[in-house]
Amino acid sequence: MKTTLFRTASLSAGMVLAALTVAPPAHALTAYVSNERDNTISVVDLDAMKTIKTVDVGQRPRGIAVTADGKDVLVCASDDDTVQIVDRKSLQVVGELPSGPDPETFALGEHGTRLFVSNENDQMVTVIDVPTRTVVTTIATGVEPEGMGVSPDGKTIVNTSETTNMAHFIDYATHKVVAAVLVDPRPRIAMFKHDGSEVWVSSEVGGTVSVIDPVRHVVKYKIHFEVQGLRSNVIQPVGIRFTQDDKTAFVALGPANRVAVVDAANGKVEKYLLVGQRVWQMAFTPEDKYLLTTNGLSNDISVIDVADLKVIKSIQVGRQPWGVAVASP
């Protein structure tokens, strides 16, 4: 315990020092990475491709997003049972959102004003109005809600359940679960296409992505992954991201250290890109120029050039990076 304390103390001291010595550039594209193990957020300058600051936040930061107005960064401090608000200018925690217990991840809906937080242990979803920082409502879900997806029109919430291997479709107006779709073991992430025509659900243990029709609530098809030379059990799909035009999807494959590039029209895997170890979550920079991946075991983020489909750089961040969010200058 002492060593941990000492380490934390010296680490924070180092971070303060680093923060003091490196001034952030005025108009840089910035990425914010939540470091689950360090209880910090790494601020990455994407012009210099460097971590320029480290901000102390609550315990076990995971889900992370930038608010619609671009002023704040929201981060789930899972072990502190809260969602913290970090001011982008001062890089200080300026407030909290009443997230309910153990928030792991969230989705921003309705133009970034509504936050849908999954509360794993209480089997519910907490909906928060971001501007007023108040709970709008709570919705009961399936067992152990994990991933959160909100349809572009904000009418449907999709919640994945780790234990029942189901994706629950919840009608936001009535708060009722309207459908439960069976997918492969341990569903992680639910992601709507920008046009709302499909929901993709990644199954970490099953090693697949299920493509679901959100109207008929059926699995249209499943995407399988195969990397030459790798055993199938290390291929564990987690994060999913669609390009703005919905033509290409990127799927993070966890300990396979690869991001799969998928033709989003037919689910055909076009390419595998080598990134850092245990790739987890991803985020695009504006206009889909770069895709950033968090690599949990190698403590870095990889930068993918989306046009070239090449990994151009890996940038050191804190320990066990979980999520990443990008803010325009």
Next chain:
Amino acid sequence: MSDLAFDTIEAPTRGFTVGQYLICLRGIMWREALRFVHQRERFVSALVRPLVWLFIFAAGFRQILGVSIIPPYETYVLYEVYVTPGLIAMIQLFNGMQSSLSMVYDREMGNMRMLLVSPFPRWFLIVSKLLSSTAVSILQVAAFLVVATIWGVDIPTWGYVTVLPALVLVGLMLGALGMLLSSLIKQLENFAGVMNFVIFPMFFASSALYPLWLVQQSSPVVYTICRLNPFTYGIELIRFSLYGKLDLLSLAVVLIAAIIFTIGAILAYDPSRGLLVRRGGGPA
């Protein structure tokens, strides 16, 4: 050394023009080129050898999960990407040795006399021979890079250009080393031993197959040997230049080694004081 002897060696070199030097260089180059074209097996084996490593060794290697980031790489690379500069250097190493093998052959067959009776200064003949064998090695590397690129080894486009100066330097260094060794060998049969005792140790005790930090973890002794091996620096010079970067230490080591080996080869082939005379193997 008598004045007379001095005159007979030096006199003819005085009157040569640059054009005449170029004719001589062209002649040596042409012979090397002809040898390259006619000995198709040599070209094929020069190409197959690194490709076997690339296709079979690299494919079966367990670094399929990515090699940790070390300069000059900006991100994780597959093992086949890591091993490519080492294989390029291997092509040049074999070529340098084979080119000097041909010197032994020439000497045994008597062809070398044709070269050595040339009135041009010996150093010029040696350097011309080195340049021509380096040019051949670059052709072999180019062919290898074409196949490697098709195989999926990703190299920045301009890397194919920036690697050229490094290839020239490394080619010269290894060619000169081969030539120095060839002066010590009287018979073709002995050369096989040199291949065993020079090529393989040089190749394996280097950063060709594994990053040096990995070698260091498993054996500090081997690591030290790798560090003392000039071939390691040749590989690193090629590796950095493929990504448009310059590793100054590697450049310095390769330059110095190339100069030392070349001077050694020139001295070894010098008719008045060279090893050829001393060992009684020189031209009659």
